[in-house]
Amino acid sequence: MKKITIKDIASKFNVSISTVSKALNDSYEISDKTKDKIQKYAKKKNYKPNFNAISLKKRRTKTIGIVIPNMLSYFFAQIFKGVEKVANDNGYKIITCISNESYKKEVETMEMLSNGSIDGFIISIAKETELKKDYSHFEMSIREGTPIVMFDRIATSVGCDKVVVDDYKAAKKTVKHLVNTGCKNIAFISTISDMNVGKLRYNGYVKGLEKQNIPFNKNLVLNIEEEDYKKYEDIIKPLFDNNEIDSVITTNEKIAVTVLKIAQEKGFKVPENFSVIGFSNGILARHSSPTLTTVSQHGEIMGEAAAQMLIDKLENKNLNKEVTTQIIKTDLVERNSTKRFVELSKA
Numbered sequence: 001m002k003k004i005t006i007k008d009i010a011s012k013f014n015v016s017i018s019t020v021s022k023a024l025n026d027s028y029e030i031s032d033k034t035k036d037k038i039q040k041y042a043k044k045k046n047y048k049p050n051f052n053a054i055s056l057k058k059r060r061t062k063t064i065g066i067v068i069p070n071m072l073s074y075f076f077a078q079i080f081k082g083v084e085k086v087a088n089d090n091g092y093k094i095i096t097c098i099s100n101e102s103y104k105k106e107v108e109t110m111e112m113l114s115n116g117s118i119d120g121f122i123i124s125i126a127k128e129t130e131l132k133k134d135y136s137h138f139e140m141s142i143r144e145g146t147p148i149v150m151f152d153r154i155a156t157s158v159g160c161d162k163v164v165v166d167d168y169k170a171a172k173k174t175v176k177h178l179v180n181t182g183c184k185n186i187a188f189i190s191t192i193s194d195m196n197v198g199k200l201r202y203n204g205y206v207k208g209l210e211k212q213n214i215p216f217n218k219n220l221v222l223n224i225e226e227e228d229y230k231k232y233e234d235i236i237k238p239l240f241d242n243n244e245i246d247s248v249i250t251t252n253e254k255i256a257v258t259v260l261k262i263a264q265e266k267g268f269k270v271p272e273n274f275s276v277i278g279f280s281n282g283i284l285a286r287h288s289s290p291t292l293t294t295v296s297q298h299g300e301i302m303g304e305a306a307a308q309m310l311i312d313k314l315e316n317k318n319l320n321k322e323v324t325t326q327i328i329k330t331d332l333v334e335r336n337s338t339k340r341f342v343e344l345s346k347a
Contacts (some may be wrong), residue, residue, distance in 0.1 A: 149306045
């Protein structure tokens with residue numbers, strides 16, 4: 001069946017295209033009788049507006065494009081939830097795309113959506129993009145009038161609004177918490193050591209040790225490729241065999257759950273004489289045994305902030321033309337993989 005157009009509807013009722021458009025948008029300029037018959041006919045014929053055509057005419061689609069690196073992360077799911085809430089509240093639709101950590105896929109996705117499908121982007125950059133340090137596709141989007149808000153994984157050199165958490169301070173505070181509960185030999189395991197967020201967490205860990213007067217031991221730092229998740233246990237076990245450790249900080253909860261398993265197999269009692277803390281307050285943390293103490297990055301709040309920043313930019317509510325970076329405060333969610341500081345104080 002041929003797709004009906006606004007021109008077909010206008011011809012059916014012998015009215016102008018402008019009259020049909022106003023009727024479909026419930027304009028006060030059109031009589032209720034005319035609006036009713038046009039809207040009923042459009043619904044009966046399953047009329048769908050051509051958003052690309054609308055965007056070419058108005059340069060507005062009321063649609064936001066979200067580009068995230070992967071779809072398996074609980075953190076990114078929370079980001080999406082926050083973006084969707086603010087978008088819905090402001091009458092915007094969203095299109096979500098996955099870059100799968102690929103620079104090429106990220107570039108192709110942005111090119112595809114920049115044809116008039118969206119008004120602006122909310123993006124967390126792909127791993128390949130950060131390693132290549134080629135941000136020309138972001139800069140081109142901004143030059144062509146399609147604004148970007150970056151979150152979590154950002155390119156500091158790109159002139160756009162950004163929303164981040166203070167990864168450095170979070171890691172530093174995590175070390176302090178472990179030391180306050182009696183830990184002295186704190187290991188650090190990362191799957192994002194070559195990325196900016198990973199470096200910030202590592203630097204926070206090192207500074208945290210320094211602030212607590214604990215010597216840094218490079219043998220207690222382990223970097224793993226996230227893609228090696230099937231080998232996590234084999235890679236992590238030597239850390240226990242070759243070093244004296246009483247606690248571990250990890251950059252994601254999958255690693256943290258693996259550490260919990262290995263520690264218990266080796267006879268440690270968690271949290272009596274061994275503690276684990278992981279970044280990302282996801283579903284695994286709530287259902288691991290014991291439940292996992294985590295650094296919550298508040299993905300939903302970050303998503304809400306990113307969406308509001310972009311919408312304010314699109315609707316010219318942000319009179320300050322300079323780009324801004326909003327920092328979301330993290331929280332330590334204490335569960336059963338760490339001792340409570342208050343308990344140690346009473347002991």
